[in-house]
Amino acid sequence: MQNVKITKKAIKTLQKMLRLQETRFGANSEQVMETMGMIAYLQVKELRWEDGLKKFRTVAAWQKDHLPPLHPSVRIVQETINSIQQHIQGSPSVWI
Numbered sequence: 814m815q816n817v818k819i820t821k822k823a824i825k826t827l828q829k830m831l832r833l834q835e836t837r838f839g840a841n842s843e844q845v846m847e848t849m850g851m852i853a854y855l856q857v858k859e860l861r862w863e864d865g866l867k868k869f870r871t872v873a874a875w876q877k878d879h880l881p882p883l884h885p886s887v888r889i890v891q892e893t894i895n896s897i898q899q900h901i902q903g904s905p906s907v908w909i
Contacts, residue, residue, distance in 0.1 A: 820855050827852045846875045850890070857897060857909050866897045 827848055834844045853868035869890055876887045896909055 817859070820859055824852055824855050824859075827855070841875065843879070846872050854893075854909070857893075862897055862901055866894065866901070869894050869897065 831845060831848045831852065834842065834848055838844045849868050850872045853865040853872065855865075856868065857865035873887075873890050873894060876884070876890060880887055893909060
């Protein structure tokens with residue numbers, strides 16, 4: 814139960830940080846995408862699969878425009894998206 818409270822608090826803190834970063838650096842900035850990825854990860858850990866998937870897809874779209882295709886982060890985010898989709902489609906076990 815303690816971990817759930819910590820995760821919820823972390824998400825709220827990161828969401829505040831995200832809003833500040835959007836103002837300071839722009840919604841399409843590297844800083845915003847990094848924070849969005851952290852929020853997405855925590856949302857998935859909270860079993861908020863759809864919310865996390867939406868954010869990971871936003872990060873993946875940004876990566877496609879800003880990182881080389883073979884960058885390790887691109888692969889990691891895509892594998893995470895695939896795992897979430899498998900879970901949503903009914904796969905009994907996924908690793909995130």
